[in-house]
Amino acid sequence: MSLATSLFLAFFGIAAIWFGVVVFRTHSMVRSAIALLFSQTAIGAMFLVMQAEFLGVLQIMMMATEMSVMAIFMVMFMMDPGGMGKMEMTHQKRLSLWAGGIGVVAALAVIWTAGWQGPVPDVPGADEQARLLGREILGRSMFVFESAALMILTAMIAATMVAIAPQAKDKP
Numbered sequence: 812m813s814l815a816t817s818l819f820l821a822f823f824g825i826a827a828i829w830f831g832v833v834v835f836r837t838h839s840m841v842r843s844a845i846a847l848l849f850s851q852t853a854i855g856a857m858f859l860v861m862q863a864e865f866l867g868v869l870q871i872m873m874m875a876t877e878m879s880v881m882a883i884f885m886v887m888f889m890m891d892p893g894g895m896g897k898m899e900m901t902h903q904k905r906l907s908l909w910a911g912g913i914g915v916v917a918a919l920a921v922i923w924t925a926g927w928q929g930p931v932p933d934v935p936g937a938d939e940q941a942r943l944l945g946r947e948i949l950g951r952s953m954f955v956f957e958s959a960a961l962m963i964l965t966a967m968i969a970a971t972m973v974a975i976a977p978q979a980k981d982k983p
Contacts, residue, residue: 823857826856829850831847833846833850840889848879856871
């Protein structure tokens with residue numbers, strides 16, 4: 812891995828962590844959705860830096876759509892989506908801090924104690940990986956993806972219909 816690749820990977824990794832922290836530091840649900848979008852986009856950029864182009868573009872496209880839909884739902888249904896009322900975005904702070912600390916310690920223990928090996932010498936090229944992934948997605952997983960897409964579309968239409976329900980008109 813070249814120095815430039817390592818620097819870009821570190822930059823996008825730090826950006827992903829920073830925006831992940833910002834998600835919980837803001838008082839606005841919309842700003843949280845945007846920060847989460849930036850965090851996940853930075854992870855997609857990390858995939859691109861590691862030459863996993865398909866996964867990187869897929870990550871960025873999926874998160875852009877998902878966070879856009881989430882922000883729209885929040886604006887439609889939340890009392891204070893802009894965060895002007897300084898609502899509290901975290902619950903059970905003490906338990907959350909303990910759980911996060913234990914998670915960090917466990918992750919670091921796995922990183923330091925795992926018997927990491929060198930790269931696998933017989934990894935197929937990027938074009939072959941993309942072809943195999945496409946066959947997997949379009950093969951036995953197609954029904955799952957199509958079902959999920961139909962459910963998301965149905966939920967979006969239902970939420971829009973609830974948000975723009977006709978108002979009762981006064982009759983003279």
